[in-house]
Amino acid sequence: MARKLIIFDWDGTVMDTVPKIVNTIRQVTTAHGLDPISDDVSKSIIGLSLEKAMATLFPEQQDNAADLALTYKRLYKEDTTPAVVFTGVEVLLAALKAEGYLLAVATGKSRVGLDNLLAQSGLSDYFSITKTADDAKSKPDPDMLQQILRELEVNPEQAIMIGDTAIDMQLANNANVPAVAVTFGAASAAQLEKYAPLAVCESYAQLQAFLLPEYVDAEFAQ
Numbered sequence: 379m380a381r382k383l384i385i386f387d388w389d390g391t392v393m394d395t396v397p398k399i400v401n402t403i404r405q406v407t408t409a410h411g412l413d414p415i416s417d418d419v420s421k422s423i424i425g426l427s428l429e430k431a432m433a434t435l436f437p438e439q440q441d442n443a444a445d446l447a448l449t450y451k452r453l454y455k456e457d458t459t460p461a462v463v464f465t466g467v468e469v470l471l472a473a474l475k476a477e478g479y480l481l482a483v484a485t486g487k488s489r490v491g492l493d494n495l496l497a498q499s500g501l502s503d504y505f506s507i508t509k510t511a512d513d514a515k516s517k518p519d520p521d522m523l524q525q526i527l528r529e530l531e532v533n534p535e536q537a538i539m540i541g542d543t544a545i546d547m548q549l550a551n552n553a554n555v556p557a558v559a560v561t562f563g564a565a566s567a568a569q570l571e572k573y574a575p576l577a578v579c580e581s582y583a584q585l586q587a588f589l590l591p592e593y594v595d596a597e598f599a600q
Contacts, residue, residue: 383532384474384589385523385555387541388485389424390563392467393495398459399424403435405453406446412436421564425486425518425545427511451488463499464562466582471504473586473593480530483508484522484539484549506530518548523555538576540585547573560585 389395403420407413415435423431432439432446439446474481481504485492489512496502507526514522527534539550542563547570550557559570559578567578579585586593 381479381536381538383480383482383527383530383537385482385484385526385537385539387425387539387543387546388483388487388492388495390542391464391540391546391560392483392501393461393463393499394562395461395495396421396424396564398454398457398461401459402450402454402457405457406432406450409449409453410439410442410446412439422544424564425541425543425549427486427516428488430516431486454491461495463501464582466586468501468504470582470586470589471501473590475504477590477593480506480532482506482526482530484517484526485509486511486517486545488512517545518552520549520553523549523553527553527555538589542570544569544573547575550575558585558588 386392389399400417400420407415419435423434426434428447428450429443432450433443436446471481483492483505487510489510492508492510507529509522509525514525523539527537534554537555539546539555539557540560541547541557542560543565547557547559551573557573557575559575561567561570561578561580570578577588579588
């Protein structure tokens, strides 16, 4: 059955926000007097809804997860760590759109957070639908992808989920949607390969070669 829909995670897949997220979590531990956690542990929760992420990172603070989430939101806005769209994103989105694919976003960000970054990046018009942690159950529950598939009237096997974390791969598997992993975000190839993605890509050039093998664009060849 022909592919119709490409679904992108946001953090670490479309935009290089992982350093900003990790730095913000580091500031949350300081603000609340919590024991420091490693960057790798911080990266492991990227994709979860914010309160769930805080409860997972700080299990002894589960009753305070909402307060930790509020602190995170405030510090994230104040943090000056650069966050930019990965090189090649818009070229690929434009090519996929030109080939007739539907495009979507499935992210653990809040609706306000995603909308702000869509406006900042100028990528809003490429996506037919976007789903956030405010719209669906937290990843890796399949609800987010199931909503997208239902609203766009696409079967799971006609879609591909692209993500950079184990949580994204679990989300795709739980929704019976084939996945493609990228390694320029939060997780390594070894961490992602165990979920049997269709491909593991180290760059947008490789992702383009997998999704559109017959499409040639000079910007990808540079």
